[in-house]
Amino acid sequence: MISNKQKILIVDDEPDILELIAYSLKKAGYTIFTAKNGKEAVQEAKKCLPDLIILDVMMPKMDGIEACRVLRTMPEFKNTFMVFLTARSEEYSEIAGFNVGADDYIAKPIKPRALLSRINAILRRNLQAEEVTETKLEISNLVIDREAFLVFQDGNKIVLAKKEFELLYLLASKPGKVYTREAILSSIWEDSVVVTNRTIDVHIRKLREKLGNDYVTTVKGVGYKFETVEA
Structure with a gap:
C-alpha cells in the first residue's frame, strides 16, 4: 500500500x-506541493524534497524538460521520480523527456482516476525495490537470483550469459522505468571503449530469444524498459 507520507510536487x-491534480492526489492521501513554472519547480523541490515530480512540458521561464535536466544534475534528485504531463503528442517531445531523465509520460486531458492509478503504480516501484532482498528479484513469473546468477521462468532454469543477466537484472529492478542506451552502457559496461549501442541491441535480442518478447519493450529512439507479465 502506498504511504500517505509520500510527497508529490506538481508543476x-x-x-x-494544477488544482485538479492537486485535489485528486491530496484526496488519495499524498502530501502535495505546487509550482507554476520550471524555475519555481527547482526552488520548491529543493525545499520539500518530493518523492515524485509531475512536470508540464510547455511552461514560461523554464519548461519542464529543462527543469528535469537541471534537477537531475543534483545528487538529491538523482533517483526522484519525474513524470511529464503535456498535451503534446509528438514523438520528439517524449524522446527529449526520456533523454533528460523522465520516468514516465502522461498526456492531457487529465483523467483523475487514470492519473491516480498511474502515480500509484510509479511510486509502488520504490516500495517493491525496498521489499526485495539485495540478491533476488521475484517479479511476474520470473525469479532472478543475483548472487547465483540464475534466472527461473515458471520454475524452469534459464541460462543467461553474464552481461545478459546483468542487463535483465538492471531493467527488472525498476519495472516500467525507461533506461536509455547511455544509462545501460554506463551501468553494465561502465567505461569500456569497445562497446556500442549495437552491443546492447544484440543482448536485448538474446534475452528475448530466451525469455520471450513480453518482458523487454523498446521505447523508440530512447532505450528499453521491463514490463511486468500477468500470470
Missing part, C-alpha cells in the same frame, strides 16, 4: 490543471 502553469 503546471494552468491553474485549473
Whole structure:
C-alpha cells in the first residue's frame, strides 16, 4: 500500500490543471506541493524534497524538460521520480523527456482516476525495490537470483550469459522505468571503449530469444524498459 507520507510536487502553469491534480492526489492521501513554472519547480523541490515530480512540458521561464535536466544534475534528485504531463503528442517531445531523465509520460486531458492509478503504480516501484532482498528479484513469473546468477521462468532454469543477466537484472529492478542506451552502457559496461549501442541491441535480442518478447519493450529512439507479465 502506498504511504500517505509520500510527497508529490506538481508543476503546471494552468491553474485549473494544477488544482485538479492537486485535489485528486491530496484526496488519495499524498502530501502535495505546487509550482507554476520550471524555475519555481527547482526552488520548491529543493525545499520539500518530493518523492515524485509531475512536470508540464510547455511552461514560461523554464519548461519542464529543462527543469528535469537541471534537477537531475543534483545528487538529491538523482533517483526522484519525474513524470511529464503535456498535451503534446509528438514523438520528439517524449524522446527529449526520456533523454533528460523522465520516468514516465502522461498526456492531457487529465483523467483523475487514470492519473491516480498511474502515480500509484510509479511510486509502488520504490516500495517493491525496498521489499526485495539485495540478491533476488521475484517479479511476474520470473525469479532472478543475483548472487547465483540464475534466472527461473515458471520454475524452469534459464541460462543467461553474464552481461545478459546483468542487463535483465538492471531493467527488472525498476519495472516500467525507461533506461536509455547511455544509462545501460554506463551501468553494465561502465567505461569500456569497445562497446556500442549495437552491443546492447544484440543482448536485448538474446534475452528475448530466451525469455520471450513480453518482458523487454523498446521505447523508440530512447532505450528499453521491463514490463511486468500477468500470470
